[in-house]
Amino acid sequence: MPDLTPQQIIDAYLEAIEARDFERARRHLDDRHFQYRSPVLNSDGADEFIANISHIGAILARIERRHIFVDGADVCHVLRFITSWSTATATDVVQWSKVKDGKIRSIETFFDARVYREMFTLEGE
Numbered sequence: 001m002p003d004l005t006p007q008q009i010i011d012a013y014l015e016a017i018e019a020r021d022f023e024r025a026r027r028h029l030d031d032r033h034f035q036y037r038s039p040v041l042n043s044d045g046a047d048e049f050i051a052n053i054s055h056i057g058a059i060l061a062r063i064e065r066r067h068i069f070v071d072g073a074d075v076c077h078v079l080r081f082i083t084s085w086s087t088a089t090a091t092d093v094v095q096w097s098k099v100k101d102g103k104i105r106s107i108e109t110f111f112d113a114r115v116y117r118e119m120f121t122l123e124g125e
Contacts, residue, residue: 004102006072006073006074006075006097006099007068007070007075009028009099009102009103009104010028010075010097010099010104012028013025013028013097013104014063014065014077016028017053017060017063018060018062018063020057020060022050022053022054025050026046026047026050028103028104029046029049029050029103029104030100030101030103030105031046033100033105034046034049034103034106035105035106035107036049036106036107037106037107037108037109038108038109038110038111039110039111039112040113041053056083059083059084060081060082060083061082061083062082063079063080063081063082064080064081065077065078066078066079066080066092073098073099073100074096074097074098074099075097075098075099076094076095076096076097077093077095077097078092078093078094079092079093079095080092080093081093091111091112092111092112093109093110093111094109094110094111095107095108095109096108096110
């Protein structure tokens with residue numbers, strides 16, 4: 001099997017997330033050096049990250065790929081996450097991923113997190 005390009009690795013990861021196949025998504029992440037950063041979640045390990053994002057499976061309807069930029073091992077997607085709570089909600093996201101040795105080493109996402117912070121804020125905080 002030929003080596004996959006960074007873009008192909010990230011695309012396979014996104015396909016797994018969209019399919020709610022978090023075990024398959026995990027196989028694309030670096031076992032020792034994975035880091036994730038976003039306005040609502042930071043993880044310093046692939047297993048921790050997958051455990052956290054697997055909770056979105058219940059609300060994730062689909063991921064629309066709007067545009068992609070590739071610069072060597074860096075892959076930047078402009079995405080729209082379609083989620084469903086009581087109604088469908090679209091969140092525009094920029095996802096910057098770095099691939100090394102055939103695995104995703106880091107993912108950093110940028111988006112307006114106000115809705116998510118309100119959803120996860122407990123009364124009295």
